[in-house]
Amino acid sequence: MARTSLNATLRREAPKDQNPVALTDQNLMNGVHLFAQNCAVCHGSAKGTASLSPIAKGEYPPPPQLATDGVEDDPEGDSFWKIKHGIRLTGMPSFGYSLNDQDIWTLALFLKHMDKLPPAVQQTWLQVQNWPDIAANQVIQK
Numbered sequence: 001m002a003r004t005s006l007n008a009t010l011r012r013e014a015p016k017d018q019n020p021v022a023l024t025d026q027n028l029m030n031g032v033h034l035f036a037q038n039c040a041v042c043h044g045s046a047k048g049t050a051s052l053s054p055i056a057k058g059e060y061p062p063p064p065q066l067a068t069d070g071v072e073d074d075p076e077g078d079s080f081w082k083i084k085h086g087i088r089l090t091g092m093p094s095f096g097y098s099l100n101d102q103d104i105w106t107l108a109l110f111l112k113h114m115d116k117l118p119p120a121v122q123q124t125w126l127q128v129q130n131w132p133d134i135a136a137n138q139v140i141q142k
């Protein structure tokens with residue numbers, strides 16, 4: 001039910017135009033940073049399903065681990081809409097209150113290209129953590 005209505009909403013409301021954020025290394029790098037700050041805790045790191053965060057493990061429905069359950073085939077306008085408005089009755093929040101359209105398109109660009117990143121961007125992506133570093137937390141506790 002919810003799925004049918006989401007698809008209908010996407011057909012009606014998701015922007016059909018091209019991503020206004022150009023495909024450049026710098027924009028992809030910005031996308032990695034935005035993803036690390038806002039999304040990795042649920043949608044995972046470059047390790048994908050091999051390393052779920054405690055939050056990702058406990059969500060229902062589960063958040064797709066985008067490195068392995070990618071959305072590269074989805075139109076960027078659909079990803080833009082989902083990020084901006086969230087997905088009802090799931091843990092997927094609306095980022096329309098905290099990120100501007102430029103940031104959201106930058107995220108959509110990264111999602112579209114995350115399986116074919118240029119080497120410098122890939123290197124940064126490999127360092128993204130989906131949960132605070134345990135060793136660092138132990139230092140804080142001492």
Ligand code: HEC
Pocket residue numbers: 034035038039040041042043059060061062063064071079082083087090091092093095107111
């Ligand atoms: C609190 C957890 C959480 C956070 C944080 C989160 N999401 Fe999600 N997201 C989800 C869940 C859960 C779903 C699956 C919803 C469903 O089953 O329809 C989802 C679905 C999605 C989808 C649709 C995937 C598909 O296969 O259609 C996209 C795209 C997405 N999220 C992008 C993002 C981006 C980008 C961010 C960061 C700006 C983000 N999400 C932050 C939980 C989260």
